[in-house]
Amino acid sequence: DAKTTQPPSMDCAEGRAANLPCNHSTISGNEYVYWYRQIHSQGPQYIIHGLKNNETNEMASLIITEDRKSSTLILPHATLRDTAVYYCIVRVARQGAQKLVFGQGTRLTINP
Amino acid sequence: DGGITQSPKYLFRKEGQNVTLSCEQNLNHDAMYWYRQDPGQGLRLIYYSQIVNDFQKGDIAEGYSVSREKKESFPLTVTSAQKNPTAFYLCASTAGGGSTQYFGPGTRLLVL
Numbered sequence: 001d002a003k004t005t006q007p008p009s010m011d012c013a014e015g016r017a018a019n020l021p022c023n024h025s026t027i028s029g030n031e032y033v034y035w036y037r038q039i040h041s042q043g044p045q046y047i048i049h050g051l052k053n054n055e056t057n058e059m060a061s062l063i064i065t066e067d068r069k070s071s072t073l074i075l076p077h078a079t080l081r082d083t084a085v086y087y088c089i090v091r092v093a094r095q096g097a098q099k100l101v102f103g104q105g106t107r108l109t110i111n112p
Numbered sequence: 113d114g115g116i117t118q119s120p121k122y123l124f125r126k127e128g129q130n131v132t133l134s135c136e137q138n139l140n141h142d143a144m145y146w147y148r149q150d151p152g153q154g155l156r157l158i159y160y161s162q163i164v165n166d167f168q169k170g171d172i173a174e175g176y177s178v179s180r181e182k183k184e185s186f187p188l189t190v191t192s193a194q195k196n197p198t199a200f201y202l203c204a205s206t207a208g209g210g211s212t213q214y215f216g217p218g219t220r221l222l223v224l
Contacts (some may be wrong), residue, residue, distance in 0.1 A: 032211070034211075041200075041220075043116075043118075043202050043203075043215030043216050043218045044155070044202070044215045045215070046212050046213070049212065087154075091211065099157040099170060099171070100147075100155065101154070102154035103154055
């Protein structure tokens with residue numbers, strides 16, 4: 001699985017959009033970009049994933065650059081409950097069990 | 113509500129004692145996983161199971177054992193051979209044809 005690079009920490013004001021970047025310059029053509037977040041002392045929560053098209057769901061939007069070497073997770077209206085560590089993971093989507101490799105992630109703090 | 117449950121939330125172990133952590137899912141998922149998380153670190157895979165009565169070692173299986181007698185259950189035993197068991201333990205599951213892993217709330221194990 002390709003390696004990802006994320007900033008260690010970010011701050012965002014409550015009510016504003018939070019944009020979390022992720023670099024994955026060695027991504028392969030069959031690898032997806034997944035985003036999870038982990039609120040303190042809880043299990044990781046799946047947010048969104050995509051291959052090459054931009055994706056949106058009720059939690060967030062995922063913007064993937066045309067060359068697929070980087071992506072941005074967007075939380076459109078951040079709330080205090082969005083304070084968490086956000087993990088960007090790149091992996092092949094295939095059947096069968098496979099582990100997730102979590103890096104250090106980005107610690108996002110939403111300020112009132 | 114469908115989901116993954118882990119119990120107990122906190123568990124204390126005495127030196128030389130085996131303890132078993134419970135993981136149950138009602139999502140009808142085929143694959144299940146156990147991860148360990150140390151403070152400020154990412155997740156490391158202990159064991160995983162693709163189907164009933166089958167399981168495979170992950171990256172840090174020494175000192176741990178599992179069973180998969182039922183599709184919905186994947187208990188983890190931390191044996192006395194695990195010399196540094198204090199950690200946050202996370203269980204996850206995946207549907208047969210998908211790659212998105214869903215996590216339980218975790219069990220925090222402390223050695224007395």
